[in-house]
Amino acid sequence: MPLLSIQDLHLEISRPGSHVSVLHGVNLHVDAGEIVGLVGETGSGKTLTAMSILNLLPSGARFTAGVIHFDGVDICRADAEQIHQLRGRAIGAIFQQPRAALNPTRPVVDQVADRYADLLGLGRRAALDAAFEQLRQVGIPDPRVRGKQYPHQLSGGMCQRVMVAMAIAAGPRLLLADEPTTGLDVTLQDQILRLITNLSQAAGMAVLLITHDLAVVAQTCQRVAVMYAGEVVESGPTDEILSRPKHPYTVGLIEAVAGLEAGRRPEAIPGVVPRFRQPPHFCPFVDRCPRAFDRCRVERPQLRALNGQEVACHLYAETTTGEAR
């Protein structure tokens, strides 16, 4: 049993005057201790997938099909007490823009100490000691001094380390990291990714790392899932996916990065991610796909196993060799 297993997850958001099917067939699993990347263009549903795992939905949103199993709990149908035990405890989370997520009016060590007090029931003194120690663990130099500073006195990289310290206070089995290094310079990005990797290895903590940067995935993740327009269209071991992508969308993503590295103008895949009122009954990538054919317009491809990878594409429908038709 994987630690986290998402099967055929569907999520809709209804508001007066608008109705969107934002997730329609997310399939994903994360084993204990492994780091899995979740990639895809803006608007593909990565953040909503992470929010679903925390059962933290925007107003008007509801699950319409599928399951999320985490460590034996069915998250979509969990009661308030079960959710309480998961959020911050069994599942930690960090997001983009750490400074915005911190309270600007309190020293950072107090904010970390609050987690120890709330989550583990430590008294004030013990919580503060634990917080200073955790700040040291996540690589804040001189934590007894830096910890007493306010978020605006710390760099973006330091704020993200504080967020990591808060997220792992209760020793979670899974860390959700949603674009944790976006906006940081390359050196800081590298340091934060190394921190996450080290923590994962030291504590056997699994990580779902959301990013749209394939270089980050190559550096950090054992496996990767590629999302497009509300579903996972391809997944597998990182090396395999990056060296032998199958889905034309993944091929396009990788070519765009290769073009950038070769100093060419970034050739993004032409077009934008579509939005759907209902789960589509055709391939969601059909309008942008250079290899689309008739079947793609009338039938949605299902994710299926192929040589240790999984791909949702009619090009591979009848083959077992991994070669496209």
Ligand SMILES: Nc1ncnc2c1ncn2[C@@H]1O[C@H](COP(=O)(O)OP(=O)(O)OP(=O)(O)O)[C@@H](O)[C@H]1O
């Ligand atoms: N609160 C909301 N209300 C309505 N629609 C939403 C809401 N949040 C997200 N969406 C829509 O759901 C889709 C997926 O959004 P999501 O934020 O999960 O994408 P993402 O992959 O995280 O993108 P990015 O890379 O920009 O962070 C988008 O079309 C978005 O407009």
Ligand SMILES: [Mg+2]
């Ligand atoms: Mg997002």
